[in-house]
Amino acid sequence: MKITLKVWRQANKDAKGSMKTYRLDDVSEDMSFLEMLDMLNEDLTTKGGEPVAFDSDCREGICGMCGVVIKGSAHGRYESPIATTTCQLHMRYFADGAVIEVEPWRAGAFPVVKDLVVDRSAFDRIIQAGGFISANTGSAPEAHSTPAPKHLADRAFDNACCIGCGACVAACPNGSGMLFTAAKITHLANLPQGQPERHSRVKAMVAAHDGVGFGGCQNVGECAAVCPKKVPLESIAQLNRDLFASLFKSV
Amino acid sequence: MSVQQKAVRSTVVKKAIMALTGLVLVGFLLMHMFGNLKVFAGPAEYNHYALWLKQDLLYPILPHGWFIWLFRIFLILCVVLHLYCALRLTQASLRGRGTPYVRRKRKEQTFSVRWLRWFGLLLIALISFHILMFTTGTFTPGFEYQFEDPYSMYVGAFQVWWVFAAYGVFMLLVCFHLRHGFWSAFTTLGANVGPSSRLTLNLLAYFFAALLFVGFLLPATAVFLGWVI
Known part of the structure; x- marks a missing residue:
């Protein structure tokens, strides 16, 4: 052709x-x-x-x-x-x-490096702010020692699928990285391992998201429509709920 | 700034403020629409309601005429907060958006969200005009300002073709703004828990937008066509 x-x-x-x-x-x-x-x-x-x-x-x-x-x-x-x-x-x-x-992806937080290559380290800043769980190193724990309800494990998995490609930001008319941030928040908030840092995580990640220059979410839905891993739009609602709850916690 | 302070000042909290103030304003519109529909009940009923609202509501808890001012201050506060957050979020969006695309295709973006901010700005102008006409009596096409007889002001104004036409456009903008705003407010507050709630919230948004459009235009059209005089 x-x-x-x-x-x-x-x-x-x-x-x-x-x-x-x-x-x-x-x-x-x-x-x-x-x-x-x-x-x-x-x-x-x-x-x-x-x-x-x-x-x-x-x-x-x-x-x-x-x-x-x-x-x-x-x-x-x-x-x-x-x-x-x-x-x-x-x-x-x-x-x-x-x-x-x-x-290339066009967003204020993703400057073009050359031709079609953009710098996506803004995503790393968000993950560094709290997109992890703190665990002692050592041998891997027995998988069944911390049971997780099936429907929550499924929801966590749907969001853990995010590969951090940045398509959500590229598609967003506001250059917002909310779907990416929400995917990590929702992934960890639905698992027992994510609970100890749940409130501090959401505050730190949202602060980092705004700090690196992403725009705010307007619930347009273009992000979820282009997501290659089908991270759902409702994850952003989970992020919002968690953030509001966290504002009343001292952590 | 601490993480807590940054989180409190975040885009998500600004959106929540917009959602709450927006829903208050939707509530006000529903009440306003209900009041306007009293045109069909005749001058006595309409004027009685209007004067009760402006003078006697919440009396004797509040002295005569206090409620309306407290309510106006509350509404102005909501509008100011809504506008302030909108401007700050728009600023963040312009920065977040970066260089524009040469070609861009959108599938999810609706007409109402595409024009949300512009319609919002236009609405400030149109609401100011509305207040100058019926509240302050600065501008009175087709009627004379009469505090005791708002029915005659309503009927007089909507007999003028261009007032009726401008009102139609005004309400259309309100309803488009509200179409996205209603769904977005509930989503921002966390109500979008899955695909079915997304559908429900969007259908409710269409319903309320249509309800307000019909509810506001019905009495105005009746006056314009001479069914109500």
Whole structure:
């Protein structure tokens, strides 16, 4: 298939970027989106041009490293019916002769490093603030020593699925990282292990979220719609409930 | 600042303040709509209700005419808090949004949330106009300001075509603002516990928006068409 790509090119974080047009003639419909970008880069390198910088790692849709905005939606989620990341989006979902815009995540808290690569360390700041449980190191405890009710364990798991790709922020009209923060809050708040730090965690993570420059949530729902791991919107309501309760606790 | 202080000043708490003040204002609109519907009960009934509201409500706990001022101060406080939080959150959103996309596709975003902030700002202007007409009597198209006879003011005003048309637009903006606001307020306060509550809250938001639109437009339309004089 033949496609026309319009790719955001930006030399470094301080440079002014712009969309550049490229044409590819022999794209196979079985290629993943990243394989197609690899093909473009091979082509660019052979011709002595600068390859397009983009992030990728596992290419199995589980690591959270890749992610670009394709035809206006994060991971091209509005192009295919399958909830997955850019690396598992296949070219068969695009028409022959399609014009495809490729842009980096755009958010105040995610500055562009180069081309399609953005700095997502703002997410690390949020996790560092409290997205963990404090446990003594040593041998792993017996799995059944702390029973968790099935429905709560399921809810925790649905939220633990978050791979931190940043699609929620990219899709949010407010550049809010609430779905990411809420996924970790909901994951830990539904498990017995998360209880001792439940109140201090939510306060610290929300403070960190606002502090690193994310916007506030407006309950639009674009975040959950593009999430490759289907983290539900109601997790944000759980974060809110936990935060309000925590404000009356001294921890 | 301590973590507690940062959490108290967070976007989530500002949203909660917006939710609570917004719901108070929805409650006020429902009460206001009910009052307007009394136009159908005739001048005596309507004026009696209006004067009771302005002079006798909560008497003798409060002296004559005190309730309305306490209530106005409370409503103004709600509007000011709602607006202050909205401005601070908008500021955070503009910073959070960063460089705009060249192409952007939205699926979940509704018309009402897309225009929420702009409609909110327009509403301040329209509400001020509304107060200048019926409360202070500064601007009186089609009627004369009469404290004792608000029925004649209502009927006089809505016989003027452009007052009626502007009112229709005003109420449309209110209802669009409320459509997203109602669902968002309950979600912010933690009521969105699953897909079915998301559906319920959204349906309730549509219901209340439609109810208020019909409830406010019904007596005004009746006056405009000459069914009520």
